[in-house]
Amino acid sequence: MIEYRMMDETSLLCWCVHGGPVAMEELRGDAPVGIESEAGVAPGSVAKFLGALCRVYGSCAVLAIDGDKVVGKVRFYPKPVFEELNEDPCLQQVPQVRAIAAVDTESLVPKESLSPKALRTFCYQVADGHEEAAEAGTSAYRGRGIATGMLKTLIEWARAEGWEEIHSSASRSIPPLMSWIGCLGVDSYLRLGFEVTSERCNESFKEGVISQRQGHHGEAIKAMWEPFADLSEDDAARQYLLLLKL
Secondary structure (H helix, E strand, O other): OEEEEEOOOOOOOOOOOOOOOEEHHHOOOOOOOHHHHHHOOOOOHHHHHHHHHHHHHOOOEEEEEEOOEEEEEEEEEEHHHHHHOOOOOOOOOHHHHHHHHHOOHHHOOOHHHOOOOEEEEEEEEEOOOHHHHHHHOOOOOOOOOHHHHHHHHHHHHHHHOOOOEEEEEEEOOOHHHHHHHOOOEHHHHHHOOOEEEEEEEOHHHHHHHHHHHOOOOOHHHHHHOHHHOOOOHHHHOEEEEEEEEO
């Protein structure tokens, strides 16, 4: 049974779930983040930033939890904070971690002063199930609607907390590409009432399309592209910007 929970200062997930589910007991404000050393920033910088967002805005991520393990997450920031971080605030990249460490967490603009009161989602992840998934040739968690469940939880929370808009980015609903980018497919957003505000071919998406189709991510990923063989590279790499008015 998957439980969805808003991340707060007592449950800071300061890294991604590329390596599989994360034990809840590891979600501590002082949890080490290896990328901080590489970025040359003070230890705990990421936790300080995420904790400040939770304190000022109520939360900055939805966690999907299976028992005592985090098996999925979607992050979100107030739109001005997202844009201040150059619209690519990944916690696993050195430039972005340096940008996060440079944010003055004492000067975050209160929600009541934002106009509109808008959130921006990013970095959807659902973990694999480690050994049991590998042995079965599948994933214990992907394909179960967990990412959509996290988005629904965010929408309900945002409405209750007085947020006015949710902005998101999506790709075409192509499973291997969605997993590589860390986003939901556009169809999932449309079913929940989002509207497309713009679309374009994203060159970063296109790199993934080409690489996956050529088999550089493994033959299993390459095979997942067979149902989409009729799409050109540019068409497969469409990026959609979406908006939900709350």
